Amino acid sequence: MAKLDGAKVLVIGGASGVGLAVASAALEAGAEVVIGSSQAPRVEAAAGKLGKGATGRAVDVRNEASVAAFFEAAGPFNHLVFTAGDWGHMFGPTRDLDVEASKARMEIRYWGAARAAKHAIRQIDKDGSITLTGGMLAHRPMPGAPLTTASAHTTEGLAMGLARDLAPVRANAVCLGLILSEQVQSMGEATIKSFTANLPLPRGGTVEEAAEAYLYLMRATYVTGQIVRVDGGGSLV
Numbered sequence: 001m002a003k004l005d006g007a008k009v010l011v012i013g014g015a016s017g018v019g020l021a022v023a024s025a026a027l028e029a030g031a032e033v034v035i036g037s038s039q040a041p042r043v044e045a046a047a048g049k050l051g052k053g054a055t056g057r058a059v060d061v062r063n064e065a066s067v068a069a070f071f072e073a074a075g076p077f078n079h080l081v082f083t084a085g086d087w088g089h090m091f092g093p094t095r096d097l098d099v100e101a102s103k104a105r106m107e108i109r110y111w112g113a114a115r116a117a118k119h120a121i122r123q124i125d126k127d128g129s130i131t132l133t134g135g136m137l138a139h140r141p142m143p144g145a146p147l148t149t150a151s152a153h154t155t156e157g158l159a160m161g162l163a164r165d166l167a168p169v170r171a172n173a174v175c176l177g178l179i180l181s182e183q184v185q186s187m188g189e190a191t192i193k194s195f196t197a198n199l200p201l202p203r204g205g206t207v208e209e210a211a212e213a214y215l216y217l218m219r220a221t222y223v224t225g226q227i228v229r230v231d232g233g234g235s236l237v
């Protein structure tokens with residue numbers, strides 16, 4: 001299996017949560033890491049926390065010029081991990097959908113990922129990889145969230161399309177169940193339990209457990225166009 005020793009890994013969304021855990025695991029595996037997210041002070045604090053081998057730069061994936069500048073500054077690199085996402089809601093009964101507000105919710109997770117892929121391809125090594133981030137609502141729809149399910153599918157579809165279009169650069173996605181990032185922990189224990197109690201592994205996953213999947217996809221040189229689920233078995237129930 002390919003090592004990450006000496007590889008350069010870019011993590012957009014790396015200021016917190018799953019992205020920060022991926023950055024930390026990649027560093028531990030010997031990579032040089034560049035993290036990016038929209039709030040400069042958070043990027044600086046996170047890069048400082050990661051320590052030697054890590055740097056950071058602000059990037060707002062809603063803005064193509066900002067994305068272009070991020071990749072230009074990064075220069076040639078090996079792997080891109082994209083975990084950027086906002087936590088606005090796309091929930092509600094279909095008859096009450098606010099279509100315009102829902103469109104805006106696609107700006108980071110979907111269009112942001114597309115912008116990142118467009119500019120990444122100008123600098124990425126031909127043996128490198130892009131890993132996007134989706135969610136289990138793609139496969140386990142629930143009442144009141146049809147757009148969230150549809151949006152989660154767009155991530156997986158984009159990864160599969162990129163795998164054909166950008167080959168030999170590999171493109172995959174990680175599909176997350178409930179992962180206990182700070183954002184998720186702020187939902188409170190009762191809510192978390194309500195989502196996880198019936199899982200084969202009846203708890204939320206840690207950000208470190210989620211990071212394993214990204215490390216695998218960076219190293220797995222014969223894997224492209226795939227979706228790796230990290231969901232405590234949630235897709236089985």
Ligand SMILES: NC(=O)c1ccc[n+]([C@@H]2O[C@H](COP(=O)([O-])OP(=O)(O)OC[C@H]3O[C@@H](n4cnc5c(N)ncnc54)[C@H](OP(=O)(O)O)[C@@H]3O)[C@@H](O)[C@H]2O)c1
Pocket residue numbers: 012013014015016017018019036037038039040042043059060061062083084085086108109133134135136176177178179180181182183184
């Ligand atoms: N945790 C879960 O259970 C779970 C489940 C399914 C899917 N997901 C998805 O997985 C991803 C990571 O989740 P997480 O729990 O680690 O969330 P998180 O801690 O909120 O991480 C999201 C990161 O995205 C960055 N970001 C937000 N807007 C941005 C923008 N416009 N441009 C660039 N970066 C931006 C944020 O930093 P700034 O504020 O500095 O921009 C933050 O560091 C998210 O897309 C989330 O929706 C998570």
